[in-house]
Amino acid sequence: MSNLKPIVTFENIHINYDQEEVITSLDLTFEKGRAYTIIGPSGCGKTTLLYTLAGLNKPSKGKIVFNSDVTKDHIAMVLQEYGLFPWKTVWENMLLGLTIRAGRISDDQGQSARKLADDLGLTPHLCKYPHQLSGGQKQRVAIARAWLLSPEILLMDEPFSALDTITRETLQNAILSLNKSKALTWITVTHNIEEAVFLGSEILLMSSKGGQILNRFANPYFGDLSLREKPEFYALCVEIRKAMQEVFNEA
Numbered sequence: 221m222s223n224l225k226p227i228v229t230f231e232n233i234h235i236n237y238d239q240e241e242v243i244t245s246l247d248l249t250f251e252k253g254r255a256y257t258i259i260g261p262s263g264c265g266k267t268t269l270l271y272t273l274a275g276l277n278k279p280s281k282g283k284i285v286f287n288s289d290v291t292k293d294h295i296a297m298v299l300q301e302y303g304l305f306p307w308k309t310v311w312e313n314m315l316l317g318l319t320i321r322a323g324r325i326s327d328d329q330g331q332s333a334r335k336l337a338d339d340l341g342l343t344p345h346l347c348k349y350p351h352q353l354s355g356g357q358k359q360r361v362a363i364a365r366a367w368l369l370s371p372e373i374l375l376m377d378e379p380f381s382a383l384d385t386i387t388r389e390t391l392q393n394a395i396l397s398l399n400k401s402k403a404l405t406w407i408t409v410t411h412n413i414e415e416a417v418f419l420g421s422e423i424l425l426m427s428s429k430g431g432q433i434l435n436r437f438a439n440p441y442f443g444d445l446s447l448r449e450k451p452e453f454y455a456l457c458v459e460i461r462k463a464m465q466e467v468f469n470e471a
């Protein structure tokens with residue numbers, strides 16, 4: 221039994237698009253400080269779940285209950301398409317969330333932003349515009365922007381899907397290291413089983429219909445940067461792949 225506190229709970233959530241009910245009566249609790257990854261067949265409702273948590277989708281029924289010291293303002297999201305403004309530099313894009321929130325940034329925030337840019341390898345690119353960046357660099361700017369808001373909950377939708385394996389793994393390592401400095405709750409949607417295992421202390425497998433959580437896999441090795449080279453990593457990936465195969469077979 222976990223002794224972590226719930227940070228947000230879905231209670232009997234139903235979500236419709238037009239006439240179609242994508243999520244039916246979902247009860248789900250996310251605990252503070254955990255890293256969740258969500259996997260499942262294409263179209264099963266992963267993004268819908270994330271958007272609903274961010275307040276971008278309204279449930280047709282049920283409610284979302286936040287822990288008393290958390291509100292929607294404590295949630296930051298990294299979007300699939302990065303969401304960068306093309307007319308702003310990397311530095312300005314990084315600071316955008318903070319600037320919108322407070323009008324200006326403090327010296328401390330400026331310093332943290334420079335340190336973060338360094339950690340994410342963005343320092344040489346700060347004066348560039350998004351069209352001058354690679355996909356991986358854009359993704360890092362989007363992550364930095366979300367991170368600088370000091371969210372309690374960080375949502376990431378397919379954050380590294382467009383990247384080659386090595387760039388993806390470098391960024392996964394960077395974000396895992398960042399998380400060690402501040403244990404926030406993060407929820408990542410991914411299609412990639414290896415990514416789900418590397419980035420999740422708990423991996424949630426969604427059903428192909430109805431948006432239910434069919435399986436929850438605990439990852440006791442979470443946080444180990446050398447995990448990819450270990451047999452335990454491979455074994456957990458195989459276990460999840462088998463469970464996913466069953467979901468596909470039933471669809």
Ligand SMILES: Nc1ncnc2c1ncn2[C@@H]1O[C@H](COP(=O)(O)OP(=O)(O)OP(=O)(O)O)[C@@H](O)[C@H]1O
Nearest residue numbers: 237238242260261262263264265266267268269411
């Ligand atoms: N704005 C919308 N209007 C109507 N239907 C939608 C809308 N957004 C999503 N859907 C439908 O809801 C279902 C779930 O979509 P969602 O994007 O949440 O799935 P997903 O699991 O994230 O898919 P993928 O893995 O392919 O990104 C799909 O059948 C999709 O077609």
